[in-house]
Amino acid sequence: MRSAEGNTTVTEMDSRPFGARPAVPLALVWVFPLASEPRVELAGDGKRTLSLGRDDSSDVRLRGDGVSRQHALLRLGSAGAPPVIEDLGSRNGVRVNGEPVRSAELAPGAVVRLGGWVGVVTAAPGAFAEVAPGLWGGAALAACIAPLGRAAASDLPLVLEGETGTGKEVVARAVHQQSGRPGPMLAVNCAALPEGLAEAELFGYRRGAFTGADRASPGFFRSAEGGTLLLDEVSDLPLSIQAKLLRVLEQREVQPLGEVRPVPVDVRLIVAGQQSLAKAVQEGRFRADLLARVEGVTVRLPPLRQRREDVLPLFSRLLATMANGNTPAVESDFVERLCAHDWPFNVRELVLLVRRLLVLLGGESTLHAVHLPERMGERAPSPRSVEPRATAPEAAASEPVELPALVAALRASNGNVARASALLGITRQRAYRLMEGNAVDLDALRQEGEP
């Protein structure tokens, strides 16, 4: 057991229940003005602090607009303790997720703004790059799609999961391109197929096979012969058609409507959906045997809000490619809101935003936050404020904790000080101090707890 003295540097966050927070090495990466600025590693021992400011003596020197000489202090996180940022009385303040804060914990995805600088806290820092043909992102996205690089050249069926707008079709095209398959790549949204026609559309039909079939159709499978077929929202297919799909995969042949003989096909199948197919199986919407047959490699594309560091680079790329050279500049308040937005429709939403800004604000030379749609300002969780430890640890305690409460908590936790202080919401350090002044016999309490 550590002594009270030995614990003088234990942080406030130690009072958190153990295991509640996985220790992810986080980093603060700057997205504005330049993504090339060195990132700030946030993993540490929970003690080290870094100063941020305009001063030459700052650990992280930020030059540019609106940064005070001594702007903020970063307390590095440790296992079980997230990093914390504190305002050092800066003129323009510290903002986390769009809110001014005096001090705040930095969770993954937190958007930090200090004056003219905007950064994002991420567990996967890395350069923004074209991770697959036509697909741009940082390390988080690159890690996600890494398995596809190895699987692309095979004819393994793939499952792509991801929210709408996360780039499932782009990934499918990239895989197709990389696979070297000679045939075409076709993408079919199964949710959009009329239920009665789904089978005909997929597998083809003979002329006169049904009313209105005034000429034959090869269907999507045969159209994609030698290539790749993406079936998006595959769990929306009727179960009866799922059964036929299974047969196609097993036999490598399709049975067009009205045809007597099945037709062999060579198609690489990629199925996709917003939800996990396993969940669709549980809900009875997707055949388990079909899942087993298509699940060669499964990749879940991360939503944009889980890779906020990619938002501005994506925005800039879209702007550069869509604007014909005449693009506005963006200010830090704009960037902050852009990054802090949750992007429920992901990149598609971003594309639409760029298009909209270009049409409506073509004449603006600089974009500010006010140019963004109003609803984009909303973001559910505001950062959890914590007391600045460095200033006054004693005075920082929100409520006085009485000795009886501590003893009770210690009893309840079999004399485990960490757990007891967690129950009371105080630091372990503080618990030790209370005990020290009041002759609490920890050993006795522990023995009490034993049968």
Add this chain to the structure above:
Amino acid sequence: MKERAERRLGEVVGGKYKITRFLAAGGMGSVYEAQHTLVKRRFAVKFLHPDLARKRELLVRFQREAEAAGALESENVAAALDFGVTGDGAPFIVLEYLAGVSLERLLEVEGTLPAARATELVQQACRGVQAAHALGIVHRDLKPHNLFVCRREDGTDLLKVLDFGVAKLETLETSAATRTGTVLGTPSYMAPEQARGEKSVGHGADVYALGAILYELLSGKKPHPGASHNAILHHISTQPAVPLASACEGLAEGLVTVVEQALAAAPEDRPASAEAFGHALAPWVEHRAWPAPKLEATPAAREGESSSTELAPVAPLAEASGAPSLAVASLERERESSHPQRPPRPFIVLAGGASLLALGLFLSRGGAPPPQRSPVPPALAPAAAVTEVSHDEGRSRDVAAAPRARAPEPVAPLATGAPAPPRAVGLPAAEPAASSHRAARRSAPTPASRPGAKRENRGTLADAPAAPALFDSTNPYRAP
């Protein structure tokens, strides 16, 4: 800082340069006017800040850059002439003393320049930069503030590239202390690779800057929009320059193409060298005399009225010369010993300060009675015109240029009794072809008639601490 800087007045450094006047101070040190004790010629002496001089690496670099700059043989470069270390350990560079205005100031006054003049100025800058490139020196901080426009005797422009090496020095200094935020200064003329802080910034970055400068001379706008340092920086690093054709109508298509090539995002897509860029501009270049810039009233000028002491040495000289050019002879000792038969001197330096601008204000009002505290007659207009005051920071910027032994150009002879200016008009009298140029000037937009443009920009950047910025490294950041 100024007080500390001015302590050198009267000192003789390097055994022969007597410090006669404080000119400006910047983040890296301060600049004084000095007179050679033997040859009686004016120079400008730049001192490296003693704190910086203590860093050995910096000191070595400072000296190496001085050597390199000294080796530059181009009429388009304001070269360093000497180097030394003072008794108290402050290294200094001795520079030419120049008369003229920075391109930045000229642009403020003129709004935009005609393509014929803009291309010629940039072509000359290309020559100066090419000479440096040939020696393996990359400027890396080219901007209108660093290009100085002098007037030859015949009224044609002579452009001098300033501050070679200082930019590099600055970079070194910051890279040592900085872990983040390495990009400093005005980003508007920075090449994308430079803005992104890439290590290997080569000649292409200077070509880009020259392109950006030409872009601004022609259109009055910067190639990348943005109201703040960071917004501009971000735009440069992620977006192409706003097409010149959409920033400025009526330009020759070919010229637009040449400028946009220089502004290509990838260095390999730009003209292969500064020289090549200069050549590409040839079809539009017109070498002829231009009217002297007309200085407008600025707030700084008005403030400057209170300190008119510096006018004293200038006034009689300008009066004596009345030379039809900006490069009026202006040194009192010239007047004193006034030898009309003396061989022509390439450049004269005219360091003025805010007070001269005050004079410019008066003159530009066309014969209004002079401000009370300005005892200078209207004939001094040319003198006023050669002085540059950065009105937003209230600092004066004098630039050095000295006669160079090999200076090939015919230049304004000092105090050689040029025709007296037509005082009655009260306009800057030193125009060669007064009538036609005056007409041209009248049509030229003045700062006041250009809503937005410069001043608006400054509005967002200018609440900076009024740090003097001789070396241009003083950044225009807003104080938090």
